[in-house]
Amino acid sequence: MERSKNGVVRWKKVVTQVEDHLIVPVFPSGLSRESYDEYLREYQSKISREKFSEDKPLWEVHLIKYPSLNGASTLICKVSHAIGDGYSLVSMFLKGCQRADDPSLPLTFPQLSLKRQGDDGKCTVIGMGKKMLGFMGTSTCLEDQPSAIRKEASTDMKTKLFRPFNIYSVTLSLEKVKQVKTKLGATVNDVITGLLSYTIHLYALRKTGMDQYSKDGSTTDSNSGGANTNMTLAAMRAFEGFANIEDMIRADAWGNRSRSMFIKLPTFTNLEKVNPLDFIVKAKETMDRKKNSMMFYFIDKLLNTALWIWGQKGMEKLVYSSFKNARTMISSVIGPKEKMALYNHPINSFYFFTSGIPQSVAFFSVSYMEQLRLVVTMEKGFIDSKKFSSCVDAAFDDIFQAAFENSQDKDYTVTKART
Known part of the structure; x- marks a missing residue:
């Protein structure tokens, strides 16, 4: 620079x-x-x-x-990340890849629905004002409290950003994820968000030794610090699948075109009988409101105004605060349905993650060959990586069992979630 x-x-x-x-x-x-x-x-x-x-x-x-x-x-x-967001960088990587079975054929990607549903996009001036204040508050000064997955806030940015961490990944059947999605009328992202929320719930219980519900009448919050704020990164482009680099540059769509949404994940007390599907249902309700809200499209104007007022250094601090104030984050990209090869070398699997962020736990997912690769980064010395990894493994098994093995075809609703 x-x-x-x-x-x-x-x-x-x-x-x-x-x-x-x-x-x-x-x-x-x-x-x-x-x-x-x-x-x-x-x-x-x-x-x-x-x-x-x-x-x-x-x-x-x-x-x-x-x-x-x-x-x-x-x-x-x-x-x-200054060069581009996940969409741009993955598109650049795919530029050098071909289909392993037939290089003459193009890679294909799952279809994405870009349509809004319902009337949730309508918003009053007062409602819009509240959402703008909420977004700016979370981006600047409203921090989540310390919990099983969040340490006390540090004022030293270098200490927060460059800490050693463990990496764990697990591969899930995308077909099973889609079955759960269809069962609950949700999206794949809803299932992933609910899965991660339920994973955090399991880890908080196991870390505090509360796998079994308390017998003394206590109602301690299983997340040890109130609701979790999850930062979800969403693309602002109108492409389906991945566009080639030339089309992106021509449409001025290269670079960083993703925006963050702050989502309150549901929490439960130890005495409550928790159905794993409740986490997905609640995630769907929250995600629908966020995606259909016009506030999502005003964030650009808001950030440009902040850049004009505070300058580049001020914008850097705002972006850092947005990450710092949320307990966790999730970023997802879609990959091709066919097996790829990079200069005739077949690719068995691929994944991504973001480093240099202040969260002690972060989640990343990518689909490839009808499989969903879920990656977790966990801060060493704070997150018990073995315990957290076991919770990741158990979470989807619990969700799938609740959806299809223990199902009584009842209407799944959330009655005890606190957001």
Whole structure:
């Protein structure tokens, strides 16, 4: 970046030396796949905490020439979010991929519904004012309280952003996720949001040793600190699937075109008989209101006004506060339905996550070949990664069992959720 005579910060054109961006680490030889898998996770955590060098473009490619549990080798693309959001960066990655079965055919993606339903998009002036104040409040000063997944707020931004973390991922059947979605009249994102909310609920109970409901009449909040605010990132583009890079640039849709929604996830007391499906139903209700609200389309104007008033540094602080004040975040992208190959190397699986964020727990999901890959980043020394991982594993099993094995075809509604 460079500053013009008028004080405006702009990108500086440079000559890119590809050799400066390609990194091939060396691990000990002769280890098992399980050991190399652990080395890979530690390496990901390490490079994710390292800041980019400011004397070259903000991207790196790391080639891991060792087998892991998922493949013969691993390619890691580390790119600054200043260059683009997940939609742009994944589109750029897919530009170099072809269908493994027939490179002459294009990759296909699940269809997305972009239509709003119902009259929830209508909003009074007073209602819009309340929502704007709520958004600005959460973005600036209204922080979630400490809980099982949130530490005391730190005033040191560097300490908050560059902490070591563990990475865990699990692969779910997208077909089963769609079955739950259809059963509840929800979307895949609703199911994912409810799944993560229920995971947090399980972890809070297990961390405090309250797997079984209390017998002394207490009604301690299972989340130890009130409702969870989840920051959900949503794309503002009108494309279905992924557009190619040329079309995105032509439509001025490259770069960062995602916006955040703050969603209060449901919480329950220990004495209540919790149905896992309640988390999805409540997530659907909340997501419908957020997606159909006209406030979602006023966020751009709001942020541009903030940039005009506070400048670039002020905007950076606003973005940081938006992440810091929420307990957790979720970001999702869709991948192709067919198996891909990168220069004739078949891709068994791929996923993404964001580093340099203040949350102790964050969730990321991507669909690929009718599978849903769910990735969790967990702060070391605060989140019990083994316990949290077991909760992730158990959560969807509980949800699917509640939907189809214990179902009495009743109408699922939330009567005890507090938001």
